[in-house]
Amino acid sequence: MDTTAVQVRRLVRVYGDHQRGVRALDGVDLDFARGSFTAVMGPSGSGKSTLLSCIAGLDRPTEGDVLVDGDNVTFWAEDARTQLRRERIGFVFQSFHLMPYLTAAQNVALPLRLAGRKADPKLVRTLLEQVGLAGRAGHLPAELSGGQQQRVAIARAFATSPAVVLADEPTGALDTATAKDILRLLRTAVTDLRQTIVMVTHDPVAASYADRVVFLVDGRVAGHMEHPTVDAVAGQLAQLDQLVAAAPAAPAVAR
Ligand SMILES: Nc1ncnc2c1ncn2[C@@H]1O[C@H](COP(=O)(O)OP(=O)(O)OP(=O)(O)O)[C@@H](O)[C@H]1O
Numbered sequence: 001m002d003t004t005a006v007q008v009r010r011l012v013r014v015y016g017d018h019q020r021g022v023r024a025l026d027g028v029d030l031d032f033a034r035g036s037f038t039a040v041m042g043p044s045g046s047g048k049s050t051l052l053s054c055i056a057g058l059d060r061p062t063e064g065d066v067l068v069d070g071d072n073v074t075f076w077a078e079d080a081r082t083q084l085r086r087e088r089i090g091f092v093f094q095s096f097h098l099m100p101y102l103t104a105a106q107n108v109a110l111p112l113r114l115a116g117r118k119a120d121p122k123l124v125r126t127l128l129e130q131v132g133l134a135g136r137a138g139h140l141p142a143e144l145s146g147g148q149q150q151r152v153a154i155a156r157a158f159a160t161s162p163a164v165v166l167a168d169e170p171t172g173a174l175d176t177a178t179a180k181d182i183l184r185l186l187r188t189a190v191t192d193l194r195q196t197i198v199m200v201t202h203d204p205v206a207a208s209y210a211d212r213v214v215f216l217v218d219g220r221v222a223g224h225m226e227h228p229t230v231d232a233v234a235g236q237l238a239q240l241d242q243l244v245a246a247a248p249a250a251p252a253v254a255r
Contacts, residue, residue: 004070005163005196006032006055011064013050013219018062024050025061026219032164035194037187039207039228041237042216043244048200051216052166055198056089057081069163087115090157090165094172096149098141098156104128105137108155115160127155130193131185147178154185158195165189167199171206183209204233215240 013025025047032038040048053059055066057073065074073084090111091097098107108127109119128134131151141149150170157165167186171179187209189195199210207213213225213233217240225232 003034004031005034005036005068006030006198007065007067008051008055009065009067011051011054011066012062013047013054013059014062023219025054025064028064028216028219028221030214030221032196032198034163034196035190036212037190037197037210038199039210039213040198040200040216041202041207041213041233042222043241046216047219048216049168050219052168052198052200055164056091056166057084083115086111087160088163090160090162092150092153092157092165092167092170094169096141096146096153096173098149098152100141103138103140104133104144104152104155107141107152108159111156111159117160123159127159128152130158130189131155145178146174147181150174150178150182151185154182154189158189158193164196164198167197169201170199171201171203176205179203179206204228204230204237207233217244 008028008030011025011028012023014021014023016022028051040051042048050059054061061074065072068084068088073081076084099110102110105124105128108124112119125134128137131154133148133151136144136148144152171182174182183206186197190197201207208228208230210228213228214221215223215236222240223236225236
């Protein structure tokens with residue numbers, strides 16, 4: 001079986017006019033192995049969100065390809081891309097994005113229902129147990145703490161056993177201790193359950209839970225770091241910030 005969950009090939013995304021527009025991604029090649037945890041970092045505007053959007057099929061690349069589980073999804077029609085997002089991609093957001101009128105269990109079951117699958121109560125219970133919320137199944141989001149809401153969101157993201165979970169600043173709204181709990185949970189999902197996670201973060205502590213960090217600058221891969229530590233990531237980010245600050249203001253498109 002192919003061990004690559006997601007591949008992006010020569011990915012280019014230009015916003016606006018092809019000649020004078022913004023090259024948010026400028027030829028990105030990346031492989032995300034099954035059962036790997038990758039952090040994507042880089043200065044503001046370096047293309048991190050655009051990369052996630054292209055992988056999720058929310059945005060279409062101007063050039064290049066996105067393969068999910070070996071399927072080239074780049075030119076799939078809109079309904080097929082919606083299906084892809086429902087069944088094969090999980091999402092975790094900074095602000096949780098739970099449905100406020102659904103209980104924790106109903107929120108976790110939602111992607112299964114949307115995908116037309118049976119929301120087996122045993123599976124939902126297991127997912128809630130895995131995130132340490134077995135006793136909160138009947139609670140509404142407003143009755144849960146921020147960390148608990150994010151746990152529900154993580155259980156929801158894994159409900160369909162997706163090819164990849166895309167996490168956009170998943171700890172950005174949480175205090176330090178709660179953030180570490182959430183990061184440990186994500187780490188366990190990868191190590192013990194062989195899930196695949198791609199996480200955008202600005203936080204070196206968050207990145208240190210990943211197997212690898214990919215650094216983006218100006219829409220290009222500026223480097224990789226395996227087995228990242230907090231200090232090594234912080235040092236690399238500081239260097240990149242200096243490089244960006246020292247660079248002359250570039251025209252929107254360099255060629
Ligand atoms: N819909 C859009 N229309 C025009 N330009 C866009 C659009 N979305 C993003 N951009 C531009 O593309 C570039 C990359 O943006 P992106 O949001 O991917 O960066 P980012 O690394 O996620 O930034 P941040 O860390 O600030 O969230 C930026 O210059 C941004 O202004």
